[in-house]
Every structure is written in C-alpha cells, then in structure tokens.
Amino acid sequence: MSRASVKVNDLSWMTGGPQGSGVDSSANIFAGACVLGGLWTFGLREYYSSIKGPHSYFEVRVNGDKIRSHVNNVDVLATFDAETLIRHAEEVALGGGILYDPTFANVEIDKIDSIETPVVLRIKSRLTKQGLPGTVSGILEEAKRRGVNLFSIPYNDIIAKTAAQIGEHQLSKLSRIVNVLSVSASFGILGFDENYLNRSIERAFASKKKVVDMNEIGAKLAYDAAKSQLKQPFPFQLHPIQNQPRLLLMGVEAVALGKLVGGCRVQTYYPITPAADESEFLESHGNFDISGGNNPSQKGSILVTQTEDEIAAITMATGAALTGARAATSTSGPGFSLMVEGLGWAGMNEVPLVITHYQRGGPATGQPTRHEQGDLKFVLSAAHGEFPRIVLCSGDMEESFYDAIRIFNYAERFQMPGIHLIDKGLANNSMTISPPKGDLVPIQRGKLIQGDHQGNGDEEPYRRFAFTEDGVSPRAVLGMPSYRFWNTGDEHDEMGHIEEDPDNRVKMMTKRMTKLDTAAREISEEEKVNFFRSSKKQADVTIVSWGSTKGPILDAMKLLERDGIGVEFLQIRLVSPFPTETVKQKLAGAKLLVDIEQNYSGQMAAVIAEKTMIDVKNKIVKFNGRPMSQDEIYQSVKQVLSNPAQNKRVVLTLGA
Amino acid sequence: MALKLTDLKTDVHNDWCPGCGDFGIEASLKMALTEMPVDINKVALFSGIGCSSKLVHFTNAFGIHTLHGRVLGYAQGAKLANPDLEVIAVGGDGDGLGIGVGHFVHAGRRNIDMAYIIHDNGVYGLTKGQASPTLHLGMQTKSLPEPNINSNINPIMLALASGFTFIARSYAYNTRHLKEMIKKAVAHKGFALIDALQPCPTYNDINTKEWYGGEDRVDPATKRPMPRTYDLEGTGYNGTITADMSQDEVDKNLVQVIEKSREWGDKIPIGIFYQNETVPIYEERISERIPSYMREPPARQQLAKNDGKSVVNLANLSKELLFESLVLAQ
Ligand SMILES: Cc1ncc(C[n+]2csc(CCOP(=O)(O)OP(=O)(O)O)c2C)c(N)n1
Ligand code: SF4
Ligand SMILES: [Mg+2]
Numbered sequence: 004m005s006r007a008s009v010k011v012n013d014l015s016w017m018t019g020g021p022q023g024s025g026v027d028s029s030a031n032i033f034a035g036a037c038v039l040g041g042l043w044t045f046g047l048r049e050y051y052s053s054i055k056g057p058h059s060y061f062e063v064r065v066n067g068d069k070i071r072s073h074v075n076n077v078d079v080l081a082t083f084d085a086e087t088l089i090r091h092a093e094e095v096a097l098g099g100g101i102l103y104d105p106t107f108a109n110v111e112i113d114k115i116d117s118i119e120t121p122v123v124l125r126i127k128s129r130l131t132k133q134g135l136p137g138t139v140s141g142i143l144e145e146a147k148r149r150g151v152n153l154f155s156i157p158y159n160d161i162i163a164k165t166a167a168q169i170g171e172h173q174l175s176k177l178s179r180i181v182n183v184l185s186v187s188a189s190f191g192i193l194g195f196d197e198n199y200l201n202r203s204i205e206r207a208f209a210s211k212k213k214v215v216d217m218n219e220i221g222a223k224l225a226y227d228a229a230k231s232q233l234k235q236p237f238p239f240q241l242h243p244i245q246n247q248p249r250l251l252l253m254g255v256e257a258v259a260l261g262k263l264v265g266g267c268r269v270q271t272y273y274p275i276t277p278a279a280d281e282s283e284f285l286e287s288h289g290n291f292d293i294s295g296g297n298n299p300s301q302k303g304s305i306l307v308t309q310t311e312d313e314i315a316a317i318t319m320a321t322g323a324a325l326t327g328a329r330a331a332t333s334t335s336g337p338g339f340s341l342m343v344e345g346l347g348w349a350g351m352n353e354v355p356l357v358i359t360h361y362q363r364g365g366p367a368t369g370q371p372t373r374h375e376q377g378d379l380k381f382v383l384s385a386a387h388g389e390f391p392r393i394v395l396c397s398g399d400m401e402e403s404f405y406d407a408i409r410i411f412n413y414a415e416r417f418q419m420p421g422i423h424l425i426d427k428g429l430a431n432n433s434m435t436i437s438p439p440k441g442d443l444v445p446i447q448r449g450k451l452i453q454g455d456h457q458g459n460g461d462e463e464p465y466r467r468f469a470f471t472e473d474g475v476s477p478r479a480v481l482g483m484p485s486y487r488f489w490n491t492g493d494e495h496d497e498m499g500h501i502e503e504d505p506d507n508r509v510k511m512m513t514k515r516m517t518k519l520d521t522a523a524r525e526i527s528e529e530e531k532v533n534f535f536r537s538s539k540k541q542a543d544v545t546i547v548s549w550g551s552t553k554g555p556i557l558d559a560m561k562l563l564e565r566d567g568i569g570v571e572f573l574q575i576r577l578v579s580p581f582p583t584e585t586v587k588q589k590l591a592g593a594k595l596l597v598d599i600e601q602n603y604s605g606q607m608a609a610v611i612a613e614k615t616m617i618d619v620k621n622k623i624v625k626f627n628g629r630p631m632s633q634d635e636i637y638q639s640v641k642q643v644l645s646n647p648a649q650n651k652r653v654v655l656t657l658g659a
Numbered sequence: 660m661a662l663k664l665t666d667l668k669t670d671v672h673n674d675w676c677p678g679c680g681d682f683g684i685e686a687s688l689k690m691a692l693t694e695m696p697v698d699i700n701k702v703a704l705f706s707g708i709g710c711s712s713k714l715v716h717f718t719n720a721f722g723i724h725t726l727h728g729r730v731l732g733y734a735q736g737a738k739l740a741n742p743d744l745e746v747i748a749v750g751g752d753g754d755g756l757g758i759g760v761g762h763f764v765h766a767g768r769r770n771i772d773m774a775y776i777i778h779d780n781g782v783y784g785l786t787k788g789q790a791s792p793t794l795h796l797g798m799q800t801k802s803l804p805e806p807n808i809n810s811n812i813n814p815i816m817l818a819l820a821s822g823f824t825f826i827a828r829s830y831a832y833n834t835r836h837l838k839e840m841i842k843k844a845v846a847h848k849g850f851a852l853i854d855a856l857q858p859c860p861t862y863n864d865i866n867t868k869e870w871y872g873g874e875d876r877v878d879p880a881t882k883r884p885m886p887r888t889y890d891l892e893g894t895g896y897n898g899t900i901t902a903d904m905s906q907d908e909v910d911k912n913l914v915q916v917i918e919k920s921r922e923w924g925d926k927i928p929i930g931i932f933y934q935n936e937t938v939p940i941y942e943e944r945i946s947e948r949i950p951s952y953m954r955e956p957p958a959r960q961q962l963a964k965n966d967g968k969s970v971v972n973l974a975n976l977s978k979e980l981l982f983e984s985l986v987l988a989q
C-alpha cells in the first residue's frame with residue numbers, strides 16, 4: 004500500500020447476502036451516503052427468483068464523475084455472511100479490501116447448501132491447487148496472498164456493545180443492523196466522513212427514531228473498528244465534493260415518474276418481475292401535486308389496478324384509453340405473450356394504448372430475475388396480421404423518464420399502440436442522475452377532439468376512422484355528445500362498423516399503415532437515434548446497439564479513446580417505424596461495424612439487415628443473464644479490432 | 660327530448676338468423692334505454708365476439724365490439740376511467756363463461772357499477788353450433804357429432820360464488836320481463852348480471868322457443884301450453900340482502916339462491932335471484948384511496964397547461980429520490 008497508488012473517487016464496492024437480509028437497503032444506504040457527499044454512483048443489483056434465502060448481491064460503483072455501468076473488479080467487498088465471501092472474494096482486485104466476520108473463519112465451503120455444487124467444486128479445486136483448506140480461512144488466505152487487504156469486523160461484539168448503549172437486552176432485535184455495520188466499516192477504510200452515512204441512515208429510516216439511533220451507534224463502532232486496522236491509508240479513498248442535487252433512482256422509478264409527468268392516469272398490471280415495481284411505485288404515489296390544470300383539488304391521481312391476468316390488464320387499459328385517459332400497462336415477456344391479441348385489437352381500432360415492456364431472460368419463464376434483450380423481434384411483430392405500432396427503446400434512466408412521456412405522445416399523435424421497451428438491467432439498476440426536467444417534453448395529444456364536447460356543429464355524422472391524408476383521423480372518446488362511434492376487431496368502415504368490402508379493406512389497411520410513414524416523418528431525428536463519437540477524427544470502429552448497453556458502451560468508449568482508438572456509437576432508439584435512412588447514413592462509411600447486444604442472435608443486427616441491407620458482420624453478444632460491464636465491452640471491442648475476421652461473434656460470459 | 664326506439668336504430672344490416680333470440684334481447688335493451696333516465700350520450704355498449712356480440716352495431720349508442728371472451732376487460736377499464744359512463748356489456752355464453760370465465764369471476768370480486776347481459780343459447784353460434792359451457796351433460800344439439808361430454812356451468816351459482824351483487828335471469832322472448840330486468844340491472848349499484856335465455860333456432864334444437872314456451876306440454880284442462888319459465892316475483896321468493904339482516908339470515912338467503920338456481924327442466928325460474936347493495940362498489944373503494952376520484956376521474960383530468968407543459972409537480976413527486984449534496988466540515 005504505497006501512498007502513490009491511492010485512487011480517489013473511483014471505486015467499486017460490493018455487498019451481498021441471503022435475499023431478504025437487507026442487501027438492497029445496505030447498498031442503497033451506501034450509495035445514498037456517497038451521493039450526499041456529492042459523488043456519482045451506479046448500482047448493479049443481482050438476485051435469484053425466490054424471496055428468502057438465496058444469495059443476492061449489489062455492486063455499487065462510485066466516482067467523481069458521472070458513470071453509467073459496472074466494472075469487472077471489486078475494490079471493496081463488504082460481507083456479513085460466509086457465502087458472499089466465498090462467492091465473490093476472487094473478484095477483489097490487488098490492493099482492494101475484504102471486510103469479513105471473523106466467526107466464519109472455519110466454515111467449510113461444502114457445508115453451505117445454497118452454493119451450487121459446480122461452484123463449490125470450482126472454488127475447492129482452486130484452493131487445493133494452492134495448498135489451502137476448503138474453508139473461509141482458505142479463501143481469506145488466498146486473497147491475502149494476492150495482495151488483498153483483510154479487515155476483520157467483529158459484528159457480534161459490535162451488536163452487543165450497541166445493545167448495551169441503547170439499553171436493549173434482546174440482541175436479536177439488533178441483528179438487522181449488521182448490513183449497516185458493513186457499510187460503515189467500508190467507509191472507515193475508505194476515509195469517508197461518517198456523517199454522510201448518518202444522514203443516509205436518517206433518510207432511510209426517516210420516521211423510526213429508535214432504528215436510526217441503533218444504526219448510528221453501531222455504525223460508529225464499526226467505522227472505528229475498521230479504521231483502526233489501517234496501518235497506512237487504504238489505496239481507495241472517497242472524498243466528498245461539492246455537487247448539484249441529484250436523483251438516486253432505479254429504472255422502474257424513472258419510468259414511473261415519466262408516466263406521471265406524461266399524464267398517465269390509469270395503469271393496469273398483473274404482477275411480474277421486473278415490471279411490478281413500477282406499478283407499485285405508481286400506486287404508492289396515487290395522489291400527487293399539480294399546478295395549473297382543471298382539477299379544483301389541485302391534486303392529480305392515477306388509478307392503478309391489479310388485474311386477474313395480463314389479458315385483463317391490456318384490455319382494461321385499452322378500455323380506459325377509449326375514454327380519453329392516458330392509460331398504460333406494464334409487463335415482462337410472459338405477460339406480453341398473453342397480451343398480443345389485445346395488442347392487435349388496439350392496433351385495429353387505432354387506440355393510443357401504452358405498454359411498458361421490461362425484457363428479462365426468456366423463453367417461457369426463462370431467467371425471471373436476470374437481464375436480457377431478447378424480445379426486440381417479438382415486440383416488433385407480436386400479434387397476427389399487419390398493423391402499425393411504435394416501439395421505442397430507452398438506454399438509460401434519463402431516456403426512460405423522457406421516453407415514458409414521449410411514448411404517450413406518439414401513441415396519441417399517431418393513434419396506435421406504443422411499446423416502450425426496457426430491460427431488467429435498466430429496471431433494477433440504480434444510478435445517480437441530474438434531476439430530469441418535467442417540462443422538457445411537452446404533452447401532445449394529436450387529433451384528440453378537445454373542448455366541451457357539446458357537439459360537432461355540422462350535420463355530417465362523426466366518422467371515427469375517416470380517411471385522411473396522413474392516415475390519422477380526428478379522435479373522439481366515449482361519452483362525447485354527437486361524436487358517436489363504433490369499434491370492432493373486424494375490418495370496418497369509417498364509422499367503425501364491420502365491413503368486408505375488398506375496396507374498403509384496401510383503403511383501411513392503407514390508412515392504418517400510412518400512419519407509420521406519418522410517424523416516421525413527424526418524429527424528430529434526435530428522438531430516433533443517438534450518435535456518439537469520440538474526439539478522434541476517424542473512427543476505427545462503429546458500434547451499433549440499443550437499450551441499456553448504452554451505459555457500458557459509453558464508459559468503454561472513454562477507455563478505448565485513452566488507448567487511441569476512435570469509436571462511433573449509433574444507439575437506435577426508435578425501432579418502429581425504423582429510421583432506415585438515418586441508420587444507413589450513419590453506418591455507411593464505417594471502417595469496422597460491431598453490433599453489441601444482450602441476446603443470442605443479435606436481433607437488432609437482423610432488423611438492420613432487413614431494413615437497410617447492411618450486414619453487420621461482427622457481433623458481441625451476451626446471454627448469460629448478467630449485464631455487460633464497461634470492461635467487457637472495452638476488452639471485446641479490442642479483441643474484434645485486433646482481428647475482425649477471427650472474431651465475428653464474441654460471446655461475453657462474466658457475472659456471478 | 661325523450662329518446663325514441665327509432666333513435667336507437669342504425670343503418671347496419673342485421674344478419675342474425677330469422678327467429679334468433681338475439682332479436683328479443685336487442686329489442687328489450689332498446690326499450691329499456693328509452694324508458695330509463697339515462698343520457699344516451701353517456702351510454703357505452705361493449706360486446707365480445709359471437710353472434711350476440713354484433714348487437715352493438717345495430718344500436719345507436721357508443722358501441723365497442725371487442726375480442727372473444729374479453730368484453731369485461733374493456734368494459735371495466737372504460738367504466739373505471741370514466742365513472743360517468745353508463746356501461747353495459749353483452750356477449751355470448753361461450754364468450755363470458757368459456758374463454759372469458761376468468762374475467763367473469765374477477766368482475767364479481769370488483770363489483771364495479773355496471774351491467775352485463777349474457778346471451779345464453781347453449782351453443783357457440785358464430786362458429787356453427789359447438790357446445791357452450793351452459794349446455795347440459797349428455798345433450799346433443801343439432802350440430803354436435805356426439806352428445807355433450809361436459810357438465811354445464813350454472814351461471815347463477817357461479818355469479819353468486821364470484822361476488823356479483825345483482826343476479827337475474829330472463830328470457831329473450833319475454834321482452835317485457837327482460838326489459839324490466841335490464842332497467843333494474845342498470846339501476847342496481849354494483850355489478851349486475853342478467854342470464855338471458857336465448858333460443859338459437861339454427862343450432863340449438865333442444866332449448867327452442869317452443870320448448871321454453873312449453874308447447875310440448877299442453878295443459879289438459881285449458882288445452883294451452885304450459886310455459887317452462889315462471890316469474891320469481893309473486894312466488895314469495897325474495898333474494899334481497901339488506902343491511903339490517905343478521906349473518907344467519909344472510910346465509911339462509913344465499914342457500915335459497917343456490918336452491919333456486921338449480922331448478923331447470925320443467926320449471927325454470929326467471930327474475931331476480933339475488934340483490935345485495937350492502938357491498939361497497941369498486942368506485943367507493945377507490946375513492947377511499949383517491950379522494951378526488953369521482954370528481955376528477957382519469958378521463959377528466961387535464962394533463963397539461965395551455966403551453967403543453969405537464970401540470971405535474973415533478974420536484975414534489977421525486978422528493979424522496981433527491982439527494983442534496985452536503986459537503987460537511989471534515
Ligand atoms: C381467441 C378466439 N378463439 C376463437 C374464436 C372463434 N369464435 C368466434 S365466435 C366463437 C364462439 C361464440 O359463441 P358464444 O360466445 O356463445 O356467442 P354466440 O355466437 O353463441 O352468440 C368462437 C369460438 C375467436 N374469435 N377468438
Ligand atoms: S346461429 Fe343461432 S345465435 Fe347465431 S344468429 Fe343464428 S340463431 Fe342466432
Ligand atoms: Mg352462445
């Protein structure tokens with residue numbers, strides 16, 4: 004540990020433990036303290052599809068500048084159970100630190116049932132090769148030999164002392180503070196003022212004075228216990244900096260906030276991971292403050308309804324949309340599969356219904372809590388027949404927020420279902436961002452008939468599906484006098500009555516499909532794609548991708564640029580209607596094209612080929628359920644660059 | 660101006676088979692609409708898929724013809740977003756009790772203030788006469804290659820078990836009765852079901868108009884047919900639950916509904932089997948969480964100011980996620 008190599012405000016910290024033991028809350032308290040100290044964070048949350056018991060972990064990366072992804076290495080591993088130590092110790096880099104509970108030293112690795120046999124065998128053979136015992140102390144010794152610093156945190160003693168200080172005799176009542184103790188001990192070695200942690204604890208347990216007290220007392224003891232073991236400054240340090248107020252949030256919260264700002268007033272859902280958190284956030288913010296508007300109460304509200312299944316969810320939301328309310332449903336793969344007939348009905352009847360689709364590992368239940376971008380082609384073609392739809396993919400928290408507003412605008416302006424495509428990585432990861440602007444994206448309702456609805460004034464009966472130049476007809480809603488209309492899933496005439504006449508069919512199909520051209524024309528270029536380029540003039544490589552890979556790609560671009568590699572990155576956001584000309588133009592002169600996607604086959608590359616006839620020959624894909632890290636992209640892009648012909652398809656595999 | 664029957668006509672060609680019971684249901688509904696104190700501009704008819712579900716195109720009111728089995732999803736969604744609407748759902752027995760039976764059950768749990776008419780013809784009319792869920796075990800209607808292999812659903816009993824708060828049965832060709840049932844169902848505060856027995860002369864050659872009319876059973880004394888349906892009203896039967904009833908009385912009443920619902924064959928009761936307005940409707944349950952719901956429901960909230968900017972105060976909404984950096988004295 005030489006002073007020279009101290010890294011300030013560039014840290015990757017990990018905690019873990021049995022699901023339900025407070026892993027999430029400790030990671031949030033850790034990140035909260037960092038943000039209160041003006042730092043930026045990115046949090047990676049990984050958990051099993053079960054409620055109590057199995058191992059989950061949360062990696063928080065902290066930096067003095069904005070960061071958008073996780074990294075491969077862990078610098079500080081804060082454990083309070085044996086399993087986290089056993090599973091993750093090898094990820095801790097040279098010079099990093101491990102905090103552990105000394106009472107676990109003799110725990111044998113193969114005695115922990117929840118670790119899968121292949122993992123146990125792999126770790127044991129690694130230890131045996133080094134002549135080490137198959138126990139926690141073997142793991143610790145291995146880490147020490149590698150140059151990792153070990154910090155023994157006597158959690159039980161600290162809890163006992165805390166209990167004595169607050170006069171609580173039942174130690175079990177305090178056992179839950181152990182995760183906060185590990186956070187505090189981490190700050191002890193990182194040299195980060197404990198007051199930030201105390202403020203973060205106070206926020207987390209706002210109304211529970213007693214809980215705050217015991218956490219703060221324990222935290223102080225843990226902080227000192229860790230700090231006292233330092234013989235010289237720890238090679239990783241966190242220093243507070245002056246910063247603007249920031250939001251610390253998850254993707255589901257960004258979407259939910261966007262929906263509320265964007266005017267969503269009905270949300271239906273059937274519980275599914277990782278979508279349900281969004282609906283729960285909405286339900287717990289069912290009444291909110293507004294200014295302006297016609298509500299005498301100066302309160303807005305959203306009706307969140309849990310339905311009996313996803314078919315009910317999509318049909319109810321569609322029924323709500325027919326009344327003029329902005330309505331949405333949120334789901335994930337299995338639920339969307341059930342919704343497709345309803346999607347087609349909304350397409351046929353030109354209903355501005357919004358579906359927020361959170362991709363996770365498929366097919367079937369697949370990997371319910373794991374990350375994948377495997378549904379792109381599915382949402383593009385779901386439901387029988389041909390009808391127009393908007394598909395908009397967000398790449399990060401800010402986009403998730405703004406796109407949640409835009410998707411309603413598009414759905415209403417072009418009168419078609421709008422699918423907002425998100426993924427598990429984005430949904431569950433947390434990030435520090437600048438507060439988005441509530442008025443950046445105005446609300447646009449297209450040809451919705453407004454006003455007091457006292458009649459349309461002329462003798463002609465209202466035609467809901469009147470033929471128009473741009474394919475979009477003036478839209479009345481249920482309950483408007485003299486704007487009577489009919490809807491049917493059958494082909495229909497302008498009134499909305501069933502009509503099987505072949506000429507009418509041609510006209511109606513054309514009308515509906517024309518709206519896609521209208522949308523392509525009217526949606527601004529900035530909303531269709533993002534194009535990033537590093538400062539070097541000529542790009543050595545042009546990356547094309549979509550969705551939450553945006554974060555690690557942007558972070559990896561900085562590393563590539565540092566190595567003198569010029570990079571361009573085309574992030575495709577609007578996939579239907581597809582920005583064919585823009586994509587062609589951006590990819591045309593590329594020296595080397597690389598498609599990066601979190602799926603097996605490279606679905607976006609296939610869509611690009613279909614739409615532009617451009618063949619993206621090199622792909623970097625990942626489909627093990629764990630998001631890509633900045634380092635994986637950095638390394639794999641270099642690998643492709645080193646020999647494109649030999650590296651047509653690089654499969655990334657990291658992640659626990 | 661009072662609504663006339665002719666106001667409810669559309670130009671759409673009616674393609675139901677001659678003699679179809681659906682005509683009786685359509686006529687009863689239209690008569691009910693003209694006699695009820697409702698604003699026709701607020702009436703929204705929803706239907707599923709089947710012969711019966713075409714009804715909405717023949718009626719001059721907002722008409723939403725949806726998917727097979729999903730009428731209740733669309734109808735409930737519209738009603739919740741705009742509780743001012745007078746929502747009436749119609750559909751076939753296959754629609755509501757076959758493919759859509761899950762929604763039927765859960766609609767009972769919600770108890771939204773709307774009405775639902777099932778055209779109960781024992782067959783899947785539009786797909787050419789397969790057995791519907793209300794056809795009894797062993798029955799072989801005209802187009803069945805073999806007798807029905809399944810037992811039937813009893814819509815009255817299922818509705819009771821699901822929490823419907825108004826359960827009635829009527830008969831398509833007793834339009835006066837059906838019209839009264841529809842008026843009562845619409846006036847009822849809560850989710851109301853009418854099981855409308857509907858002859859399908861094309862595919863159901865068992866439960867025909869003649870069969871319901873008892874033309875095979877002539878009273879020897881009067882030489883007149885003895886109809887199989889009889890009105891519960893006037894029999895002393897009372898299926899109303901009131902707030903002052905003891906638990907015991909309520910239980911007795913429920914048992915009586917089940918007993919009545921099992922009568923079939925030569926004696927088929929029509930009328931109100933059950934009515935319970937003591938159960939809070941869904942709209943009231945929502946209002947407990949969202950006090951402004953009835954005054955400012957989703958469909959009536961203004962979303963943006965004149966310049967298009969959202970009315971929502973994002974700063975207040977995201978307060979719990981906002982972190983002010985506080986650089987402390989070291
Ligand atoms: C998902 C789906 N499956 C099957 C069908 C075919 N289908 C159309 S109508 C119908 C049955 C109609 O029977 P019922 O609901 O009793 O109405 P009826 O025609 O008797 O009035 C079926 C199965 C469909 N439209 N949709
Ligand atoms: S098939 Fe039966 S239900 Fe359908 S229209 Fe004809 S008679 Fe009526
Ligand atoms: Mg039927």
